[in-house]
Amino acid sequence: MIHSDGTKPIYVQIAEWLETEILNGHFKVDEKVYSQYKLAEMFTINPATAAKGLNILADEKILYTRRGLGKFVTNEAKEIITDKRKNQKLKGLLDEVALEAEQLHVREEELFSMLKESMEKRKGDAK
Amino acid sequence: MNVITCEGLKKNQRKVRALSDLSFTIKENTITGLIGRNGAGKTTLLKILAGFWRESSGEVKVFNQHPFNNLYVSANTIYVDDQMSFPASLTLTEILQEAEVFYENWNGKLAKRLFDYFSFHPEQQHENLSKGKKSTFNMIVGLASRCALTIYDEPTTGMDAAVRKDFYRALLRDYLEYPRTIIISSHHLDEVEDLLEDVLLLQDGSKCLHLPIDELKDYAVGLTGRTEMVRQWIANKEVFHTNNIGAGTTYAVVKKEGIPLDNARQLGMETTSVTSSDICVYLTDQTKGGIDDVFK
CATH class of the missing domain: 3.40.50.300 (P-loop containing nucleotide triphosphate hydrolases)
Incomplete structure (x- = not known):
């Protein structure tokens, strides 16, 4: 789950992992998330690194802090995460796809049909 | 304390x-x-x-x-x-x-x-x-x-x-x-x-x-691209390591701070992260050239 191959800092990976847990409904609104120490133990990482991951989410208003109790999921958490992933991650992936398509001279229609195929395949897999 | x-x-x-x-x-x-x-x-x-x-x-x-x-x-x-x-x-x-x-x-x-x-x-x-x-x-x-x-x-x-x-x-x-x-x-x-x-x-x-x-981990970034372009682009930057890969392609590791990465990508250079272990090796490299030079 956590890769130390250097492609992404560990604290970013921790933040993204927690986001996915929130999106999947493993942590609900006003529920307490794992502490920095629990995360450190789970992933064998330094607790200061885990704290950085939690702080990113707090800065983005995905988590809020209750002094002495820990960090909790905000009301808007899911919305913020979905919005962020659409605008950053998905858009970034699409930029890469566009670049690759350009280099391979793949035309728009062909690309659209490939995307459609992928989406249908996923639907099939989910069944 | x-x-x-x-x-x-x-x-x-x-x-x-x-x-x-x-x-x-x-x-x-x-x-x-x-x-x-x-x-x-x-x-x-x-x-x-x-x-x-x-x-x-x-x-x-x-x-x-x-x-x-x-x-x-x-x-x-x-x-x-x-x-x-x-x-x-x-x-x-x-x-x-x-x-x-x-x-x-x-x-x-x-x-x-x-x-x-x-x-x-x-x-x-x-x-x-x-x-x-x-x-x-x-x-x-x-x-x-x-x-x-x-x-x-x-x-x-x-x-x-x-x-x-x-x-x-x-x-x-x-x-x-x-x-x-x-x-x-x-x-x-x-x-x-x-x-x-x-x-x-x-x-x-x-x-x-x-x-x-x-x-x-965020200290340096790797750039790969056409030799002339990479050379020119890194000229006024802090360079930790360069390596020629094949004909006409160069890999360079530069300090990440203040580097316009988007600009580099638009010019067609590939940007990659550098592991902390490699950064340490490049920063403390004292050998002259590389091990290959010994066999020249």
């Missing part, structure tokens, strides 16, 4: 300078990785901090005291390496029993559990252990002592991959349970980096870098 303060620390061994003008501080209850090439001064520094060796000049404070020949410092510090010597007349079990007398916070239960987990024979003698087993036993002493300052100098020498992994996990879990100041020197930054809070990188007996590990 700072557990360690060094100010202009110097150490000469005969006529060779091992440490020159080293200044840094280490905060309480942090895990610091001490990284550097062979002969960079890691062991010299650690032995001075543990109070084994005396500095030549400059100031060194551990728990606010001068460490050399200091009882308070030795009672609260343990120095673990593969050359720890124990009385040859004692069995492994007896060594652990004796250690309990020396170290106030000794955790006998942890020592016993680790001893059984790694399948040591109670009657065995320390000097008869294999290299890897010796390191494993010394690591048990280091963990169980729970000293306020725990120093590991290349603790994994001879350990196989599975034991190293167990050791790192044991170190972290015990640290979470019982926080203390830990310094760990290692050639395998990629193996220990997840455990670390800070990295102290030594080069030629001086400080090269001292920063949080997360910042080190």
